[in-house]
Amino acid sequence: MATITSTTARTLLRPTAQKGLLSWLTTVDHKRIGIMYFWTALFFLFIGGVEALIIRLQLARPNQTLVHPETFNQLFTMHGTTMIFLAVMPLIAAFINYLLPLMIGARDVAFPRLNAFSYWIFLLGGIFLNIPWFFGQAPNAAWTGYVPLTLNQYSPGLNADYWLAGLQLVGLGTLISGFNFIVTIFNMRAPGMTLLRMPVFAWTTLIMSFLVIMAFPSITIALFFIMFDRMFGTHFFNIAAGADITLWQHLFWVFGHPEVYILILPAMGIISEVVPTFSRKPLFGYSVMVFSTVAIGFLGFSVWSHHMFTIGMGAVANTAFALTTMTIAIPTGIKMFNWIGTLWGGSIRFKTPMLYALGFLSMFVIGGLSGVMHSAAPANMQQHDTYFVIAHFHYVLIGGALFGLLAGMHYWFPKVTGRLMNERLGVASFIFSLIGFNMTFFPHHFLGLMGMPRRIYTYDAAMGWNTLNMLSTVGAFVLAFGFTLVLVNLLVSIKKGKEAGPDPWDARTLEWITETPPPVYNFAVTPLVSSRDEFWARKYQGAPALAAEEPGPIILPAPSYFPLLMSIALTVAAFGLVYSNLLLTIGLAATLLCIIGWAFEGVGEVTIYPKGFEQQ
Amino acid sequence: MSTYPLPQQEPQGAQESVALQAPAHEAHHAALGVDSKKIGMWLFIASDCMFFGALIGTYLIYAGKSTVGPYPQDLFDIPLTTVSTFILLMSSLAMAMAVHGAQHGDMKKLKRWLGLTILMGLTFLGFQVYEYSHFIAAGLTLSRNLFGTTFYVLTGTHGVHVALGVLWLTLLFITALRGDTKRVNPVNVEIAGLYWHFVDIVWIVVFAVVYLMADVAA
Amino acid sequence: MRRSRLSRCVQRGTLLVFVLLLALAGAQVYAQSTPQQSALQPAGPVARMQLDLFMLTVYIAIGIFTLVVGLLLIAIVRFRSRPGRPEPKQVTGNNTLEVVWTIVPVILVAIIAVPTVRGLFFVDTPPEGESITVNVTAHQWWWEFEYPDYGIVTANEMRIPTGKVVKLNLTSSDVIHSFWVPNLAGKMDTNPGRWNSMWLQADTPGVYYGQCAEFCGVAHANMRFRVIAETPEEFDAWVARWEEALVxxxxxxxxxxxxxxxxxxxxxxxxxxxxxxxxxxxxxxxxxxxxxxxxxxxxxxxxxxxxxxxxxxxxxxxxxxxxxxxxxxxxxxxxxxxxxxxxxxxxx
Known part of the structure; x- marks a missing residue:
């Protein structure tokens, strides 16, 4: 076993726990943080899912009175907010945290303490956003929070206050993760791991992180504008004072559209890892894949107003945004064909990860194509704000992002736990999810065209929407059953799964070179990379297993209290934004103290003697 | 030591520490040959540009849209603000001198110029406080009109940046006075300098857009 | 081993059939129901243009979907792993193919782009000819219709003459709403503090149902309205009655x-x-x-x-x-x- 000695800085109190609760609360290990992200994200995915099921029950039949309209509004607002900010993005962060350093041959991320901070602030922000459920005032103005609906006059309750402050917390964590991942990719790659040798997942992480750091400022500012309007009587969105309420929509969608790519790009990256492995072929058109990812990232910033074709921008502006939107179809199409090119001529094994990947490919096509339909702006004026749009983005976010993440989950589970997930349960979960998913959301296309607007809590029996809504609700439960099987499979396989061995899938990339599960220092010696599919090259193409350093003691960053403390301080400040200026001041002062303490504490060092190099 | 080809993009100097006895964090594994914290600061600056972009954009969109006074041309004292702008600009020069001192191990020079930078930053903030109190006395509050709203939030955000910068530099200054050369190393000073220069440049844009173009917008 | 592969193939086949059936079922349900409001049954030039454009995108989408999923199916059947199969060649790409599948989407997008741009200017510019003007003001949660030429102010039911262009100016008295009569035209938001404009026209007399399409608060689902299209004679009679009623x-x-x-x-x-x-x-x-x-x-x-x-x-x-x-x-x-x-x- 590895021996560990801690050479903690003298100045400040530094945690030394290796095991137990405290070690998790103070950890800076990217793998542990990844695992925490994973379970937290699943928890919020469950909450968002329950919200969705209640929504579907309410809409199963016309004129239902299962929930009050006000509750319904809270449900769909929190469903959207939860799924985007508290479920899918953190699930992505879980994968990036755990895998990115392993994939590029690093021992941790560039800023380990910031990484821990990102997690804690996300966790507390997520809880914060859900607190008002307990007194019936959960956010209720849709995840887009359009003004003036979110101003005091129309939302006098605490609903909007919690939403605004909560999103700021969660957004801060995401923003900091963005910086962290970019620097990690730029600077922490093992020798020989050039940018164009990185796994595509690392590339999509890089582009996604750039989208994060360039897009999140816009919503942060916009949220502050509403906050100030509510708290201090500023006039950012006060029409009487001459303001223009569409400003919010522009600022929101300058963030909101890149956000869509933030959600989908990492899933595309995962697919680009899973498909080659299970086809036993390298990714087809690697550099084109990389380039198209970059292109999607750039174009993603030029299309925001296609969410606003009906706000009255006029034909010229609408034309511009319709055309830029259409161009995004090109790099996306290229990706699709390259994945098929990867399959072509391969030797395809249909294990659960691959099934989900194939599910991604076929479902994402549907979501992509309805996206192209939206870009035809005059037709969009019929589709906008209807169930057609709901169908579109659920195909992209479930059929796309979530299926991609499920593929990755089944694929890397043995890397994390050393055990395989149950294959039979996996196949069953896939079939139920796929059927349930299509049954839920395919009818939404028709509902939208048949005039059903989104965000309505009821509809009249005469509208002609009854059958399809019932079908959709039944489908939602089938889908929920499929996802439950995934959860059961996870819980069962952690304890009882078959031993996976170091390389269960005959994989291709660097993360499989090291032990399974990986030791705390990831690599006993940093590998020297000479090939794009380094592990495959070593196994089958006679590439030598070179190391970039002599074996020796490894210095890792030391655990710290400050990430957790600082996120608590900021959460106190967030409560202050909702309730009292005093609390706000205390929270901000505590945050400032934490920053100073953080700076003086320093990264710290823990020296580890890996196996075969025990302390002399 | 084993011999192996080193990646091409490694600049000299970094190689030794990267390739050889390189524990993960001690040597700040740097594939780009630049300190991670410095890359992080550049990325922060890119991101912060978007923050200020949103604020400046909002200011411009609402310029001339206020329904009641006071209006910019009623209040602005361009010569006065030019003086404070000049002081902030000069503080950038002082910061550059401090960085130069740090890079050459000249702690005395570092301390001298760092102190001056802090003083000039504080002077700028003093001007801002004076300006705010003058404007408020003239009836322009945060909730008076669109001009007040956008003006205070934009310049206030910049002011907070300056204040945080002053705090940062002060901590560096104190650490330097205590002779802690491990913390007051060239990289740390450079990063603080990057931030300080950025904040100055933002002010140039704000000064141009808000003050100098006030007549254009009206 | 072989049997389990076969059964998996069957499973996948079943899935595909299932999806197709679902699509068919959807179409069937649609054909049999007569939704009160539907973008698929246009009753005026604007909605008709929008449906035509939509159908163009649908045909292209069906084409691409068939191509992609067809290739996918061929690939997973033909290249499934079988015992004794040689290790696949480690092909990393093909430049000709990349060029082909870059150009094909470009062409398809161009095909959609032309009618899109034309359509945008079509909806933005009401045609010349006889027209009436209605000012629409949305409120939480009802609609106000004002006919400035006749002094009429009514609510939740907009009467219009068939065959005439109806120019709408839209605004809101509180939050954002969106004016939508699917059978006549796509939606237009009503923004407080701003006037938007759109036009529509009904070809035949009838009642066309509409609904607020932008989430506007607690009764958003119940913010509906009707557009009642009458022959010009009937419409004139209605206006005449109003002239009396105004006195x-x-x-x-x-x-x-x-x-x-x-x-x-x-x-x-x-x-x-x-x-x-x-x-x-x-x-x-x-x-x-x-x-x-x-x-x-x-x-x-x-x-x-x-x-x-x-x-x-x-x-x-x-x-x-x-x-x-x-x-x-x-x-x-x-x-x-x-x-x-x-x-x-x-x-x-």
Whole structure:
């Protein structure tokens, strides 16, 4: 076993726990943080899912009175907010945290303490956003929070206050993760791991992180504008004072559209890892894949107003945004064909990860194509704000992002736990999810065209929407059953799964070179990379297993209290934004103290003697 | 030591520490040959540009849209603000001198110029406080009109940046006075300098857009 | 081993068939139901253009979907792993193919782009010719329609003449709403503090249903309206009736006493504070204008048919029917309710 000695800085109190609760609360290990992200994200995915099921029950039949309209509004607002900010993005962060350093041959991320901070602030922000459920005032103005609906006059309750402050917390964590991942990719790659040798997942992480750091400022500012309007009587969105309420929509969608790519790009990256492995072929058109990812990232910033074709921008502006939107179809199409090119001529094994990947490919096509339909702006004026749009983005976010993440989950589970997930349960979960998913959301296309607007809590029996809504609700439960099987499979396989061995899938990339599960220092010696599919090259193409350093003691960053403390301080400040200026001041002062303490504490060092190099 | 080809993009100097006895964090594994914290600061600056972009954009969109006074041309004292702008600009020069001192191990020079930078930053903030109190006395509050709203939030955000910068530099200054050369190393000073220069440049844009173009917008 | 592969193939095949069946079932359900409002059954030039463009994108999408999923299926059947199969060649790419599948989407996008741009200017520019203008003001949660040329101000039902261009100016008195009559035209937001414009035209007489499409608060689902398209003669007759009504309420009373009591109750119960009836002292602007209320086919923003029973139930407890709406429960005595109902229905 590895021996560990801690050479903690003298100045400040530094945690030394290796095991137990405290070690998790103070950890800076990217793998542990990844695992925490994973379970937290699943928890919020469950909450968002329950919200969705209640929504579907309410809409199963016309004129239902299962929930009050006000509750319904809270449900769909929190469903959207939860799924985007508290479920899918953190699930992505879980994968990036755990895998990115392993994939590029690093021992941790560039800023380990910031990484821990990102997690804690996300966790507390997520809880914060859900607190008002307990007194019936959960956010209720849709995840887009359009003004003036979110101003005091129309939302006098605490609903909007919690939403605004909560999103700021969660957004801060995401923003900091963005910086962290970019620097990690730029600077922490093992020798020989050039940018164009990185796994595509690392590339999509890089582009996604750039989208994060360039897009999140816009919503942060916009949220502050509403906050100030509510708290201090500023006039950012006060029409009487001459303001223009569409400003919010522009600022929101300058963030909101890149956000869509933030959600989908990492899933595309995962697919680009899973498909080659299970086809036993390298990714087809690697550099084109990389380039198209970059292109999607750039174009993603030029299309925001296609969410606003009906706000009255006029034909010229609408034309511009319709055309830029259409161009995004090109790099996306290229990706699709390259994945098929990867399959072509391969030797395809249909294990659960691959099934989900194939599910991604076929479902994402549907979501992509309805996206192209939206870009035809005059037709969009019929589709906008209807169930057609709901169908579109659920195909992209479930059929796309979530299926991609499920593929990755089944694929890397043995890397994390050393055990395989149950294959039979996996196949069953896939079939139920796929059927349930299509049954839920395919009818939404028709509902939208048949005039059903989104965000309505009821509809009249005469509208002609009854059958399809019932079908959709039944489908939602089938889908929920499929996802439950995934959860059961996870819980069962952690304890009882078959031993996976170091390389269960005959994989291709660097993360499989090291032990399974990986030791705390990831690599006993940093590998020297000479090939794009380094592990495959070593196994089958006679590439030598070179190391970039002599074996020796490894210095890792030391655990710290400050990430957790600082996120608590900021959460106190967030409560202050909702309730009292005093609390706000205390929270901000505590945050400032934490920053100073953080700076003086320093990264710290823990020296580890890996196996075969025990302390002399 | 084993011999192996080193990646091409490694600049000299970094190689030794990267390739050889390189524990993960001690040597700040740097594939780009630049300190991670410095890359992080550049990325922060890119991101912060978007923050200020949103604020400046909002200011411009609402310029001339206020329904009641006071209006910019009623209040602005361009010569006065030019003086404070000049002081902030000069503080950038002082910061550059401090960085130069740090890079050459000249702690005395570092301390001298760092102190001056802090003083000039504080002077700028003093001007801002004076300006705010003058404007408020003239009836322009945060909730008076669109001009007040956008003006205070934009310049206030910049002011907070300056204040945080002053705090940062002060901590560096104190650490330097205590002779802690491990913390007051060239990289740390450079990063603080990057931030300080950025904040100055933002002010140039704000000064141009808000003050100098006030007549254009009206 | 072989059998399990086979069964998996069968499973996948079943899935695909299932998806196709689902699509067919959807189409079937659609064909058999007659949705009250639908973008798929256009009744005017704007909606027709939008449907044509949509169908173009649908055909292209079906083509691409067939191609992609077809290739996918061929690949996973042909290249499934079998015992004795040689290790695949480690192909990393093919530049010709990359160029091909870059150009093909470019062409397809161009095919969609041309009619898109043309369509955008089509919806933005009302055609020359005979037209009427209606100013639409959205409120939480009802619609106000003003005909500036005729002095008409009515609510939740917009009457238009067939075959004429209807120019709409749209705004809102509170939050953002969106004006949408799927059979006639795509939606346009109503933004407070701004006027948007759009146009539509109905080819044939009929009732076209519409609904607010932008989330606007608690009663968003119940913010519906109707567009009643009539022949130009019928429309002119309606306008003429309004011209009369604007001077003095037109009262068609089968039970004059009850109606007279209703008119009194309308003032006593403070209905006038929110509602206006032309030619009377009721001049409220908070709620819908009730002039010629008896000619309306619906009430509560398109929720209910305008029958005496429904109207009575509405006055009795508006919050029970439409939770959150701005008309409070006023505890009007039952006999006053009946009188007010008779009065309002006499205004025809």
């Amino acid at each position: 003095e309420p037109v009262v068609h009373a089968e039970t004059p006493d009850l109606v007279a009591r209703g008119a009194e109750a309308f003032m006593d119960r403070a209905c006038f504070a929110c509602h206006a009836i032309a030619g009377t002292d009721a001049k409220g602007v908070v709620g819908p204008n009730l002039t010629l209320f008896g000619t309306r086919t619906s009430l509560a923003a398109g929720m209910l048919d305008n029958t005496p029973e429904n109207l009575a139930a509405w006055i009795r407890d508006p919050q029970a029917i439409k939770p959150g709406n701005q008309m409070p429960r006023l505890n009007v005595p039952e006999e006053d309710i009946q009188a007010i109902v008779a009065y309002l229905h006499s205004l025809r």
